[in-house]
Amino acid sequence: MKYRKKKKKPPSFSLSSAFHRTGAMIRLFKVKEKQRELAENANGGAPVKKQSPGELRLHKDISELNLPKSCAITFPNGKDNLMNFEVSIRPDEGYYFGGTFLFSFQVSPIYPHEAPKVKCKTKVYHPNIDLEGNVCLNILREDWKPVLNINTVIYGLYHLFTEPNYEDPLNHEAAAVLRDNPKMFESNVRRAMSGGYVGQNFFARCI
Template structure:
């Protein structure tokens, strides 16, 4: 009889997955990174909204939002990030997929969400043309850095680069009269 009670008792208590507990711990241990804002519901650390606001570089003054999904087998598998606005970036494709080595081949269970957040910020401070998802942007960055800079500015204002229109991601009201591009 006692075995039946303990079996019934344990089945009525919700069990939290290892992924849930680890994600919750990673978020509790998170130390603020300048330029990064995270939002999540404490009841569900498996879905995180990330906001990146670079303070320097090509993407300065932009606001880039990401959705992060923590997989059920986290930390054995890397979290999945998707950039919400359509942006012009060598390491982020037009669908928002992110190319960051620690989210792919270099993922280890010992890595934390904090490190991934810092890695995503780093992509905006130092875009990498050698590991591209957007080959056009990577080619421009590698071969024509001045054109790349103009393309980033145009795209961040919600303009077109080649035949592709991008989402406006600039923070605040900027006087952009001096950065008009006609093609």
């Protein structure tokens, strides 16, 4: 009679043991991370601030900025707060030629998976920017994708001034004037930038 070898049973898989091993690995990783931080701070200096993925990506974006001469970026809070900065745009053509418009940027720690929050700090008579500074720009809303960057957003804002769009308005009154009477729209823009009233709204000089 031939001797048959018993087949070895495959090792049983235990979900609880898998979780236990995973938990142990995470704890080990945290211990190593803590040891690394302690080693970095062993010189007695201030603790090293860990950068979020959003900060790391923003550093890359800023280092690769390629802006037109009419746009500039500044960091009012200094190098310790790069996630909040300002961009000034001075259009060199179109209705808003010669005006200077300031925008604030707030960048999320999960950037670029979330678009930066952008507001116009300069009160402007514009179909795509309301009187509170909210901006209607598709890439800041439904068309945002992680492959886009700060450079793209700034060019998009610049484009709003060279080609304002009455079909997707935030300031419906300005949009209607641009659509129906471009000459009057141009006059209103110049009056607003020079410092004066358009209708019931006063605009500070920005030219």
